[in-house]
Amino acid sequence: xxxxxxxxxxxxxxxxxxxxxxxxxxxxxxxxxxxxxxxxxxxxxxxxxxxxxxxxxxxxxxxxxxxxxxxxxxxxxxxxxxxxxxxxxxxxxxxxxxxxxxxxxxxxxxxxxx
Amino acid sequence: xxxxxxxxxxxxxxxxxxxxxxxxxxxxxxxxxxxxxxxxxxxxxxxxxxxxxxxxxxxxxxxxxxxxxxxxxxxxxxxxxxxxxxxxxxxxxxxxxxxxxxxxxxxxxxxx
Numbered sequence: 001x002x003x004x005x006x007x008x009x010x011x012x013x014x015x016x017x018x019x020x021x022x023x024x025x026x027x028x029x030x031x032x033x034x035x036x037x038x039x040x041x042x043x044x045x046x047x048x049x050x051x052x053x054x055x056x057x058x059x060x061x062x063x064x065x066x067x068x069x070x071x072x073x074x075x076x077x078x079x080x081x082x083x084x085x086x087x088x089x090x091x092x093x094x095x096x097x098x099x100x101x102x103x104x105x106x107x108x109x110x111x112x113x114x
Numbered sequence: 115x116x117x118x119x120x121x122x123x124x125x126x127x128x129x130x131x132x133x134x135x136x137x138x139x140x141x142x143x144x145x146x147x148x149x150x151x152x153x154x155x156x157x158x159x160x161x162x163x164x165x166x167x168x169x170x171x172x173x174x175x176x177x178x179x180x181x182x183x184x185x186x187x188x189x190x191x192x193x194x195x196x197x198x199x200x201x202x203x204x205x206x207x208x209x210x211x212x213x214x215x216x217x218x219x220x221x222x223x224x225x226x
Contacts (some may be wrong), residue, residue, distance in 0.1 A: 041218055042203060042217050042218040043216040048213070059215075090157050090158070092157070105157030105158045106157050107155065108156075
């Protein structure tokens with residue numbers, strides 16, 4: 001099993017550009033989520049999905065879109081990049097939501113917006 | 115307003131001694147608490163958890179203590195080893211929700 005994979009590892013964007021951060025898991029997990037990590041802020045939930053075709057907003061959803069057309073993939077789209085979106089982005093998955101299911105994180109994507 | 119707070123950004127402990135990492139929360143609706151460990155250039159990995167119906171959970175060298183009246187939890191690592199040097203995140207969860215709320219993290223350094 002590859003677990004949770006994220007591409008790219010690093011990305012530099014100019015303000016106003018759009019891009020998609022890819023996330024895939026091969027564990028047949030229903031629950032997937034996106035976090036961003038900023039210094040002094042910990043991990044903040046952007047969007048999450050409890051299954052294919054179902055997504056919902058987290059704490060900081062503005063400026064990001066998601067879709068879940070398959071169980072395996074959960075891409076995060078930046079519509080018009082802003083310097084405030086400079087961060088490290090982590091994708092995570094678990095068998096289901098709730099207490100009993102450990103979340104597995106990908107290695108992260110470091111994004112810089114100039 | 116941060117619902118989960120880790121007030122110590124960093125901690126340095128001598129190898130073999132006890133490491134104590136602290137975490138406070140403000141929302142009394144949280145009923146499940148977790149600790150994650152993160153190495154540089156890697157994603158966080160789950161370490162240990164505790165339900166609000168317990169006040170202690172132990173797993174090898176790691177023990178988490180929960181004080182609900184004080185809305186405080188702590189992670190004890192005994193004895194501390196060089197491989198424990200990492201950033202530790204405290205997190206909390208509602209009973210019926212999938213969302214996990216993370217603290218800002220504490221960087222633990224184990225010195226020889």
